[in-house]
Structures are given as C-alpha cells and as structure tokens.
Amino acid sequence: MLRCLRVLPARVTRNFSRCCSNYVARMRFINKLKEDEGACLTALESGNIFLYHTLAPLLRKTQQGVFQLPLLPFKDLEGILNRLGKDGSMVKDSVLITCTEQNRALFCLDVGELDQQAVEKECGGNFVDLRKAFFTLRGEEAPLVARGQALLRWHQGNGFCSASGKPTTRNQAGSQRVCHSNGLIYYPKMSPVIITLVSDGKRCLLARQASFPRGMFSALAGFCDMGETLEETLRREVAEEVGLEVVSVRYSGSQHWPFPQSSFMVACHATVSPGNTQVDVDHEELEEARWFTLEEIRAALKLRTPPRNPRDQPPTIWVPPSYAIAHKLIREWVDDQELHYDGE
Numbered sequence: 001m002l003r004c005l006r007v008l009p010a011r012v013t014r015n016f017s018r019c020c021s022n023y024v025a026r027m028r029f030i031n032k033l034k035e036d037e038g039a040c041l042t043a044l045e046s047g048n049i050f051l052y053h054t055l056a057p058l059l060r061k062t063q064q065g066v067f068q069l070p071l072l073p074f075k076d077l078e079g080i081l082n083r084l085g086k087d088g089s090m091v092k093d094s095v096l097i098t099c100t101e102q103n104r105a106l107f108c109l110d111v112g113e114l115d116q117q118a119v120e121k122e123c124g125g126n127f128v129d130l131r132k133a134f135f136t137l138r139g140e141e142a143p144l145v146a147r148g149q150a151l152l153r154w155h156q157g158n159g160f161c162s163a164s165g166k167p168t169t170r171n172q173a174g175s176q177r178v179c180h181s182n183g184l185i186y187y188p189k190m191s192p193v194i195i196t197l198v199s200d201g202k203r204c205l206l207a208r209q210a211s212f213p214r215g216m217f218s219a220l221a222g223f224c225d226m227g228e229t230l231e232e233t234l235r236r237e238v239a240e241e242v243g244l245e246v247v248s249v250r251y252s253g254s255q256h257w258p259f260p261q262s263s264f265m266v267a268c269h270a271t272v273s274p275g276n277t278q279v280d281v282d283h284e285e286l287e288e289a290r291w292f293t294l295e296e297i298r299a300a301l302k303l304r305t306p307p308r309n310p311r312d313q314p315p316t317i318w319v320p321p322s323y324a325i326a327h328k329l330i331r332e333w334v335d336d337q338e339l340h341y342d343g344e
C-alpha cells in the first residue's frame with residue numbers, strides 16, 4: 001500500500017538570496033531580449049557568440065591543456081564569415097542563450113553549411129561531438145553547450161508548422177517560432193523524465209541498460225506519460241522496470257539533459273518497505289538491476305569515470321560522472337546513510 005507518496009521541496013531555496021538585485025535585473029534583461037526584436041539585435045551586436053557545426057560545439061584547447069568554449073564577438077564572427085565567402089549577416093541567425101552577470105548577451109550559431117575545417121582553422125579550435133564536449137568542459141560551460149545545442153536542434157526540426165505545413169519564422173532571440181498562416185506559436189520543448197534512486201533503508205537499487213558503457217550502473221529513469229504527475233511516473237517506472245512498489249518519495253533536484261534529445265530530469269529519492277525488496281527486472285528495458293551496499297557504492301564513487309580497466313572480469317562497477325544528476329542522487333544517498341546508519 002502507498003503509505004506516504006509526497007514530494008518535499010528540499011534544498012531548493014539555497015543560494016537564492018545571493019546577489020538578488022543583480023539577478024532580478026539580469027532575468028528582466030533576458031526577458032526583454034526575448035520580446036523586443038531591436039533590443040535583441042543590439043545585444044547581439046555587442047554580445048558574444050559560440051559556434052556549432054551540425055550541432056557539434058567548437059572547443060579550443062588552452063596551453064594548459066584545458067578545453068574552453070571560444071566566445072566570438074559579433075564583429076569578429078562577421079569578419080570570419082565574410083572571409084569564408086559567406087554573407088556576414090548570417091550572424092543575425094544566432095540564438096540567444098543567456099546573459100553574463102555583466103549583462104553581456106551570449107548567443108550560439110550553427111555554421112553547418114560552411115566547410116568544417118575552414119571554420120576550425122579560422123577560429124583556432126575543433127568541433128567536438130556534444131557527448132565528448134559535455135564531459136570535457138569545465139562545470140559552468142557544459143550546461144551552456146547543452147542548452148545551445150538543444151535550442152539549435154529545436155530550430156532545425158521545427159522549420160514547418162505541423163498544422164498548416166507552411167514554413168515557421170523565428171523571433172530575433174530564437175525563443176519561439178510562429179506560423180503566420182494560422183498564428184500558431186511554437187516554443188522550445190523538453191521531455192519530462194523522472195529519475196529515482198530507490199532505497200530499502202540500507203541498500204540502494206541501481207540498474208543498467210544494455211546500451212550503457214560496460215560496468216556502468218545508474219538510477220532508474222523514465223519518461224512521463226501525458227497527464228501523469230511526477231509521483232505517478234516515478235511509481236509506475238519503478239513498478240514497470242524492477243517490479244517494486246514505492247512507499248515514499250523525496251525531491252532532490254532537476255537538470256536539463258541533452259542526450260539523446262532534450263529531457264528535463266526531475267530527480268527524487270524513493271523508498272520501498274524492507275519486506276518488499278525482491279527485484280523482478282523487465283529485460284526489455286534493462287539488462288540488469290540489483291541492490292548495492294554502502295561499501296559497494298563508496299567504492300564505485302572513488303573510481304574515475306569511465307575506469308581504465310576495460311576487460312576486467314567481472315566488470316568494475318562505476319556510476320555516472322558528477323555532471324549527471326544520477327551522480328548527485330547517489331552521493332546524497334551515501335551522505336544520508338553515513339549520517340543515519342554508519343557505525344551502528
């Protein structure tokens with residue numbers, strides 16, 4: 001029976017009071033750029049742009065061997081495009097990403113119609129697949145490239161109205177597309193996904209899909225069905241994938257996840273009662289799912305990801321890297337266990 005299925009707003013107010021006035025001004029500025037075509041164009045002309053080629057972001061390696069996202073001022077990019085035989089005004093197709101704390105707007109542009117190597121040479125960098133770039137960049141840049149790719153992908157896939165079949169046109173910021181034949185407005189879309197770390201009080205449940213890298217286990221995840229609450233999705237996915245019934249839920253956090261396409265991951269901790277822990281894996285969805293002890297999880301968290309021993313038998317167990325919200329759930333579970341049970 002479902003004893004207490006509830007979502008607690010844990011840790012959500014943290015850090016929000018810091019720099020509030022600056023934050024408010026910045027958010028209002030970004031909102032203005034989405035609504036005011038002229039203001040957005042002015043912000044673009046004094047802003048910075050980062051590039052993609054067929055959705056792969058351009059990265060540059062510093063002398064210290066660190067990968068960075070090169071930011072190109074409007075005029076520099078216009079010049080580069082002109083030198084490559086393209087009309088420099090193509091820069092105006094850039095899509096707004098965000099603003100820096102100094103209210104400098106950040107945009108992105110896909111130059112997939114240009115010769116990749118020629119752009120790389122002009123810009124002093126390389127276009128790198130997002131899966132690699134995402135795990136290579138420093139913390140604050142990884143979500144930016146993911147957001148940029150998601151927006152550019154959305155524009156590339158929404159050039160036509162699904163009702164009229166006519167072309168749609170974008171606003172200057174790229175925050176929406178409109179079909180002028182029927183007035184329909186399209187906004188960038190994410191698919192909501194629940195991800196949950198199930199615990200029986202002493203152990204946590206991790207699973208792997210056959211497509212995961214060897215040895216990697218993660219928390220259970222699943223897409224929300226139309227009309228479901230997050231709690232209903234969580235309960236259904238756990239029942240479907242591992243045959244268990246969840247009795248409590250606690251919210252942890254959320255994350256935009258760019259793979260394979262934009263998902264909005266909502267992360268929760270869940271518990272099953274200690275008498276209801278027999279796992280019954282749906283092998284259509286998962287290759288394996290099993291309970292892990294605190295010691296096993298501590299050992300997995302100590303490993304670099306992915307570990308270097310590719311052919312060890314049985315495979316070394318490891319968990320998703322720190323950028324993945326699954327990692328945060330697993331760390332929080334370890335912290336809770338250490339706080340409540342360790343040394344018993």
Ligand SMILES: NC(=O)C1=CN([C@@H]2O[C@H](COP(=O)(O)OP(=O)(O)OC[C@H]3O[C@@H](n4cnc5c(N)ncnc54)[C@H](OP(=O)(O)O)[C@@H]3O)[C@@H](O)[C@H]2O)C=CC1
Binds near residue numbers: 191195
């Ligand atoms: N950030 C993180 O820490 C983690 C992120 N994830 C992400 O969570 C997401 C969901 O996990 P997963 O276990 O695969 O989900 P599910 O368990 O829901 O299974 C995926 C299947 O659901 C169907 N499906 C239903 N709705 C959608 C939709 N909107 N988009 C795509 N497929 C849909 C598809 O089946 P069919 O093809 O038969 O239609 C798909 O193969 C993935 O994007 C994954 O990358 C997962 C683990 C960790």
Ligand SMILES: [Mg+2]
Binds near residue numbers: 220221222241285
């Ligand atoms: Mg799943």
